[in-house]
Amino acid sequence: MNRVKTALARLWKRLLAAVCVVACICSVAACGSGDETGKIRIGIKFDQPGLGFKKSGTYVGFDVDVAKYVAKQLGYSEDEIVWKEAPSKQREAMLQNGDVDMILATYSITDARKNAVSFAGPYFVAGQDLLVRRDDTSIKGPEDLNGKRLCSVTGSTSATTVKEKFANEVQLMEQPGYAECATALFSGIVDAVTTDDIILAGLASASRGKLKVVGKPFTQEYYGVGIKKGDKAFAKKINAAIESMIKDGAWQRAVEDNTKGTGYKPNAQYNPPKPTEGE
Structure with a gap:
């Protein structure tokens, strides 16, 4: 009888352990899927100093500053932003698949890209x-x-x-x-x-x-905020945020802060731009 009780006790412990493992897995899965609830997902570059750069678990650069400003205007605090790396060749797919809500990653507005996604902005013109x-x-x-x-x-x-x-x-x-x-x-x-x-x-x-x-630019690159194709209402809100950033001086401060010591000056003929894309 004692042997039977011992065997049953061991079996019961194993069953409890299995239930706990399953519960933990389910809990982690639930947490993973819920981490982004109520947050805005923004794609940026992680490897571009001065623009989008991941540094010791934080994100810095001009694109990051613009993204934070736009997010705040849309009602999101900094801790409600989920930053996601957006390599150049993956940007369209990330927007089409719904992996991000918007992308600010030195993303030039082109007719070819507008076949797949839409843009707000521009928020900067480079060369x-x-x-x-x-x-x-x-x-x-x-x-x-x-x-x-x-x-x-x-x-x-x-x-x-x-x-x-x-x-x-x-x-x-x-x-x-x-x-x-x-x-x-x-x-x-x-x-x-x-x-x-x-x-x-x-x-x-x-x-x-x-x-x-070298200092001899030979193109104009209009940086846009990539969004899901056809979302005109979202584009209008983002454009209003960029316009506000330009008007209150935050745009100029962000340019200066992120290019300090480089001698770089944005082309005044094109900057700051008028954000009207996508509306």
């Missing part, structure tokens, strides 16, 4: 430029690219521009992020990195004087 090693005097502008090796990011408008304008002149290496491009430039694998001037300014600052921006 594509070139980043070279500090001691390089052979590249002073796009006219000096013949025979050079360039690096840009897969899925970016910068890579598309190089293919369209300089396909017969340069050898293009595409990388998943600009950190990889900067590494290739440091090591001499490429001669220059090309993307928007404000991105390059952040990379130059992070290089501690080893890299420099």
Whole structure:
């Protein structure tokens, strides 16, 4: 009898343990699915100094500052923002799949992209430029690219521009992020990195004087807030928030704070822009 009782006790403990495991799994799953309830999910870059950069568990940069301002105007505090990494080639899919509510990730507004998603904004106008090693005097502008090796990011408008304008002149290496491009430039694998001037300014600052921006932009890139296609009401609210940020001086402060020490100045002919996209 004692043996039977002992066996039953062991079985009962095992059943309790199994129930607890299942309960814990269900609880974790429920917590995971509920973490984002009542919050706004915003896609940003995690690897762009001065724009969208993940640093010791926090997020800093101009795109981040604009995103925080817009979120606040929409009724969300900073602790109600869920930050998600938005690599260039994944941005459209993230919006289409509902992984994020909006994306602020140096996301240039183009007709091709508007076939898949909609935009609010623009909130900034950059220009594509070139980043070279500090001691390089052979590249002073796009006219000096013949025979050079360039690096840009897969899925970016910068890579598309190089293919369209300089396909017969340069050898293009595409990388998943600009950190990889900067590494290739440091090591001499490429001669220059090309993307928007404000991105390059952040990379130059992070290089501690080893890299420099050429300073001859050759495009205009209108940064928009990516949203789900056709959501005009949301676009109108975001545009109103950007307009408010520009009017109260927060936009200018964000530009200055995030480009301090780089010598970068946004093109006053285009900045600050009028946010009317998507309405």
